Amino acid sequence: MNGSKGQSAQTSRSMTLISQNSVLIALILLILFGALRYEKFLSPFNILTVLRYNSMFALVSLGMCFVIMSGGIDLSVGTTAALGSVVSALLSPHGAWIGMVGGMSAGAAVGMINALVITRLKIPPFISSLAAMLAAQGAALLLAQNQSVSVSYDTDFTVIGQGDWLGFPIPAWIAGFAYLLGSLCLNLTAGGRKVLAIGGNEEAARLMGLRVDRVKFFVYLASGTLAGLAGVILASQFGAGQPVEGIGWELFAIASVVVGGTLLTGGQGSVIATLAGVLLLGLIFNILNFENGLGWISLSAYWQSVVRGLFLMVVVIFQSRLVVKRQRA
Amino acid sequence: MAGIHKHFSGIAALSNASLTVGRGEVHALIGQNGAGKSTLIKILTGYYAKDAGEIVFDGQVFEVHSPNAAQANGISTIYQEINLIPYRSVAENIFLGREHRQFGLLNWRRMEAEAEELLLRFNLKIDVHQPLSRYSTAIQQMVAIARAVSFQAKLVIMDEPTSSLDDHEVSVLFEVIQQLKSSGVSVIFVSHKLDELYVVCERVTVMRDGRTVLAGSLGSLSKLDLVTTMIGRALDSATGEQTGFTPGSDPALIEKGEPLLRVRDLSVGRKVTSANLDLRSGEIVGLAGLLGSGRSEIARTIFGAESASAGEMKYEGAAFAPKSPATAISSGIGFCTEDRxxxxxxxxxxxxxxxxxxxxxxxxxxxxxxxxxxxxxxxxxxxxxxxxxxxxxxxxxxxxxxxxxxxxxxxxxxLNPKLLILDEPTRGIDVGAKREIQTLISALAADGLGVLMISSEMEELVEGSDRVFVLREGRTVAEFRDHPISEDAIMAAMADGTSALKSTAVIAAPDGTLRRDAARSINGITPIDAPPRDVKPFLPSDERTKHVPVETKERRLAVWSGRMRREGVLIALVALIGFNLAFTPHFLSWQTFNVNLTQVCNIVIVGVGMTLVIGTGGIDLSVGSLMAIAGALAPIIFQNKIVSLPSALGIGLAFLIPVLVAGAFGWFNGWLITRFRIQPIVATLILFIAGRGLAQVSTNGNLQAFNAPAFQVIGLGRPFGVPVQALIMVSVVAIAAWMLRFTIFGRELLAAGGNEEAARLAGVPVNRIKRMVYMISGLCAGMAGLIVIAINSSSDANLVGLGMELDAIAAVSVGGTPFTGGRASVIGTLIGALIIQLVRYTLLANGIPDAAALVVKAAIIVGAVFIQAKGQSR
Structure with a gap:
């Protein structure tokens, strides 16, 4: 009896290990594949470009990861990033710091409204953030007067998105720092555990005396702020605040989080695996470009969504299998 | 606590309730369901606010506003349903909310060590790193108790703590209660099991109808006293009978009958290893066993909700292995589950x-x-x-x-069943209703129904059953057939299976099979598709019972708020139209009508599919991409890019094929959801991403412009001046509304959304319904896609249906269909879409930029959902 119990715990533990690290394993395999197949895949230029371009998505996905772990969802992150890009572009003549703080504050404001609607009015996150998505887009369009807003090149604003520090792109530093902080927060602070507890069983968490609404408030606030920061990078990298960018980002962020193994029902998740998910989905695009470069085939850029979709499907089917097995065990 | 009053929406839940518990005292709190025990406890723990009265705790007037505050003041509670976080580790569950920290960061090592130490007090040695969900219900319950005790509480409240514990665990719990007591901690012990109260409690408070009706020392009260006070009337329990069963039929008569059901060496997963039982028509067979002994699994297997891994079942003399509840139902079996x-x-x-x-x-x-x-x-x-x-x-x-x-x-x-399986038929039911149900079960058996009754209540088994089988760790260990069956003997068999039972029991041989059944059966069941035997459902006779509905104030209020909820949307629509008639120039023109209608049609058509999907508790994010696919396909067909077709056929196929393809993709969504149990939001996200990609790939991302009047009828045709797409919209809405209201599909769809498991166990083909619903959503999206390209005279895979999923969801939510599933209003979705469109139009017509309209739209969605939620919770 004891033996079989121990064994099942063992197998289920290794199963968890696989499922937790499956995305990392897949990422490594994909990188190996690229490195062996394409000459310039591991060139500094390619690596830095991938990092620079994907750091925006990484930031948005980090916020989404926390929201999903708390059992919610945030559809507003894409247009919030657009709003952040517009606000920071408008403030860019005052320099990088002001632009950055402005963009993040705009994001934080959306996150705060979203959080208040969810916790005070008790509106489901799906609907509340859907509304916040529309509102943020409306605000971005109003501020930008329906066109993109050029950033100022007289100040150091463009450094945020285009500059390097110690040989790495600044956006990558920002994203890396955010993930480090996020991981620390999730695993080593009470707040992080509370997020997971609420996602796991909200009613129980409430009865255990957790201030559920407060935790949720911070989760959505963080998500909005990170989306705003992604918007700042967007504006700085492309030289303009883009009021119509960001549509669909929320669903790609959800895809990254899911690929990273975080359960959409909440209560379980990993920050690092989310980052791996972002890079994985980003690399698919990169590899598609290289493949075209080889000249054997010519796949239009449109194939990347098909491949991403297929990839997402394989991952979720794999995960659902694991969950079923774990339930049986 | 004294003079506590609490009202819920005008109905008194507590009136003048009181409760006094001494220091270091174990106090029993009892009452029927609905007597107000739970409400009283939730007021004490700060979950509810009291309307009037006073609480004095530890010598001081006590005002508590949150569970947190109660905990901080030394009141810990263990709720009836285990309230812990399943995915988190045992240690985390124990320390949640008061984690040990070092330099601001969590000190995992210390928490884990302390958790282990704490659990050892409960004789529990488990790996505290593991997620709680890996352990049995009983262990989870012990962890919950350990958590509550570890708060250095002065008062521990236990709401039916023993309902999921076995005897040994109960005795461990009682030891802990004694420990608590000797260290001066008070305990409030809520339980329906009166015997337990006499073991641990000193004093008792009895509640009835929200009042405290008795408070006193338990020693001076008999069980009968307690029961009569709880119920408020004397039971005819002079004979010692505590249940409503009538004595069973003549066993000798039954012996002769051919078994209706025979289960041999049944194994189900790990829970059931060798179960044996048989049952004849007109017989009530009891199934006893501790929680986790495999009782419910056996019932579920007979009913086809779980599949047997080995063993043999015979029903009506033929081999029987139902593949689904629906098969079992068509063979005449019914199953009332343990958890209503x-x-x-x-x-x-x-x-x-x-x-x-x-x-x-x-x-x-x-x-x-x-x-x-x-x-x-x-x-x-x-x-x-x-x-x-x-x-x-x-x-x-x-x-x-x-x-x-x-x-x-x-x-x-x-359904006029032949076999009825009852899993804990009277759990959580007050004493009066309990007797009625027990009497009913006896009467049914007397009429020839075979009843398999699982129960944890000894009186119920002993007095109700003709025979009792006892399960232990998945094996049938004993059968009792001679009356009177002794409770002690059953419990002994449940506990160790081999106790010295003399007279009545047939004891299992060491290998777990019953001695009587020398014949070994074959391992491995060959699943047969049981042919639907002619079930003769009960159909109404001529006698028409007229039911007079009782109109209470309550009820009228409910009806009213329901009406407000539904018609509030309609009122808003009328108000909008009125506003526009008064202030917007040219509002009442044909052109305005047309503009608004064409814009709203697609949202409504897609919204109808979305309404059905949301009615099943799902969501479909792929509709916009499916529109793009349909939009990309149609021109390819009628422009003869692949095969040359006669133009009439080409146009016909251009209408048909894209819609069917979109429907097939929708079915694929449903397949992912039902086959792999992927959440709808993720499953449809796949096609949201890949679907548009497919559309773009198939057109190379180019704009396909065309001029095909025969095809474009669908978007531009105006028979009798009415736009064709409006006609399509109206018919889609009408068909869907009719389907929801009048067809089995509609009713079963909502049942699946309202409670999937219950629907499945009632024989509803939940998976098939879901695949159908997603397919319908795909078909609707396909139609909308065709309409869009027909209006534009071009198809752009990058833009067709972009953002449509959110527009449709917005229309559904404004229309009053809740996202939790189980209710759906197609007409509501139509009105919701009209409102959103009209608001946008009104703002534009009055010179407000489109961007601001987005913000207003956001406010409408939040407002509408908020009002609906209010109306519902009342």
Missing amino acids: KTDGIVPEMSVRENLTLALLPHLAQAGVVNDEAQRSVVAKFIKTLEIKCSSPEQPIRELSGGNQQKVLLARWLC
């Missing part, structure tokens, strides 16, 4: 719908439900079973536990 809430009732649906859920296929012709027949079946059963409800239309969640159980019994009885 999670897999019995569909809470949002009416008594009528719940009662006839399994009967629906018999009540319909060509898929359309015969309302008349349905109503008379319901009226008949409400009368014969004395179900207390204000009308058959009352939502079942508003009924008391006993009446809910009667409705569930009626759900099966109306």
Whole structure:
């Protein structure tokens, strides 16, 4: 009896290990594949470009990861990033710091409204953030007067998105720092555990005396702020605040989080695996470009969504299998 | 606590309730369901605020506003349902909310060590790193108790802590209670098991109808005293009978009958290893065993809800291995589950719908439900079973536990079953209703029904059953057949299976099989598709029972708020139109009408599919991408890019194929959801991403411009001046509304959304329904895609249907269909879409930029959902 119990715990533990690290394993395999197949895949230029371009998505996905772990969802992150890009572009003549703080504050404001609607009015996150998505887009369009807003090149604003520090792109530093902080927060602070507890069983968490609404408030606030920061990078990298960018980002962020193994029902998740998910989905695009470069085939850029979709499907089917097995065990 | 009053929406839940517990005292709190125990406790723990009264705790007036504050003041509570976080580790669950920290960061090592130490006090040695969900219910319950005790509490409240514990665990718990007591901690102990109270409690408080009716020392009161005070009337328990069963039929007579059901060496997963039992028509067979002994698994296997891994079942003399509940139902088996809430009732649906859920296929012709027949079946059963409800239309969640159980019994009885499996038929039901149900079970058996009754209550087993089988760790260990069956003997068999039972029991041989059954059966079941035997469902006779609905104030209020909820949207629409008539120039022109209509049509058509999907509790994010696919395909077909077709055929196929393809993709969504149990939001996200990609790839991302008047009729045609797409929209809405209201598919769809497990166990083909619904959503999206490209005279895969999923979801939510599933209003979606469109139009017509309209739209969505939620919670 004891033996079989121990064994099942063992197998289920290794199963968890696989499922937790499956995305990392897949990422490594994909990188190996690229490195062996394409000459310039591991060139500094390619690596830095991938990092620079994907750091925006990484930031948005980090916020989404926390929201999903708390059992919610945030559809507003894409247009919030657009709003952040517009606000920071408008403030860019005052320099990088002001632009950055402005963009993040705009994001934080959306996150705060979203959080208040969810916790005070008790509106489901799906609907509340859907509304916040529309509102943020409306605000971005109003501020930008329906066109993109050029950033100022007289100040150091463009450094945020285009500059390097110690040989790495600044956006990558920002994203890396955010993930480090996020991981620390999730695993080593009470707040992080509370997020997971609420996602796991909200009613129980409430009865255990957790201030559920407060935790949720911070989760959505963080998500909005990170989306705003992604918007700042967007504006700085492309030289303009883009009021119509960001549509669909929320669903790609959800895809990254899911690929990273975080359960959409909440209560379980990993920050690092989310980052791996972002890079994985980003690399698919990169590899598609290289493949075209080889000249054997010519796949239009449109194939990347098909491949991403297929990839997402394989991952979720794999995960659902694991969950079923774990339930049986 | 003294003079506590609490009202819920005008109804007194507590009036002048009081409770006094001494320091270091173990105090019993008892009462029937609904007597106010839980409310009183929740006031004490700060979950509810009291309306009046005073609480004095530890010598001081005590004002508590949150569970957190109560905990901080030394009151810990263990709730009836285990309230912990399943995915988190044992240690985390124990320390959640008061984690040990070092330099601001969590000190995992210390928490884990302390958790282990704490659990050792409960004789529990488990790996505290593991997620809680890996352990059994009993261990989870012990962890919950350990957590509560570890708070250095002065008062520990235990709400039915023993309901999921076995005898040994109960005795460990009682030891802990003694420990607590000796260290000066007080305990409030709520339990329905009166015997337990005498073991641990000193004093008792009895509640009835929200009042404290008795408080005193337990020693001076007999069990009978307690029961009569709880019920408020004397039971005819002078004979010592505590249940409502009538004595069983003559065993000798039954012996002769051929078994209706015979189970041999049944194994189900790890829970059941060798179960044996048999049952004849007209017999009540009890199935005893501790929690986790495999009782419910056996029942579920007989009913086809789980599949056997080995062993043999015979039903009506033939091998039997039902593949689904639907098969078992068609063979004449009914199953009342242990947990009414999670897999019995569909809470949002009416008594009528719940009662006839399994009967629906018999009540319909060509898929359309015969309302008349349905109503008379319901009226008949409400009368014969004395179900207390204000009308058959009352939502079942508003009924008391006993009446809910009667409705569930009626759900099966109306099918005229041959075998009825009852898993804890009287759990959580007050004493009065309990007796009624027990009497009913006896009467049914006397009429020839075979009943398999699982129960944890010894009196019920002993007095109700003709025979009792005892299970232990998945094996049948004993059978008792001679009356009177002794409770002690059953319990001994449950506990160790080999106790020195002398007279009545047939004891299992060491290998687990019953000695009587020398014949070994074959391992491995060959699944047979049991042919539907002719089940003769009960159909109404000429006697028409007229049911007079009781109109209470409560009920009228509910009806009103429902009406407000539904018609509030309509009022808003009328107000908008009125505003525009008054202030917007040229509003009443044909052109305005056309502009608004063409813009709203697609949202409504897609929204109808979305409404059905959301009605099943799902969501479909892929609709926009499916529109793009349909839009990309049509020009390819009618421009003869692949094969050359006669133009009429080409146009015809250009209407048909893209819609069917979109439908097929929709079906694929449903397949992912039902086959792999992927959440709808993720499953449809796949096609959201890949679907548009496919559309772009197939057109290379280029704009396909065309001029094909025959095809474009669908977008530009105006027979009698009415846009064709408006006609399509109206017919889609009408068909869907009719389907929801009148067909089996519609009713079963909502049942699946309201409580999937309950629907499955009532024989509803949940998976098939879901695949159908997603397919319908795909078909709707396909049609909308064609309309869009026909209007634009071009198809752009990058833009067709972009953002449509959100527009459709917005229309559905404004229209009042809740995202939790179980309710759906297609007309509401139509009105919702019209409102959103009209608001946008109104703002534009009055010179407000489109961007601001987005913000207003956001506010409308939040406002509409908020009002609906208010209306619902009342």
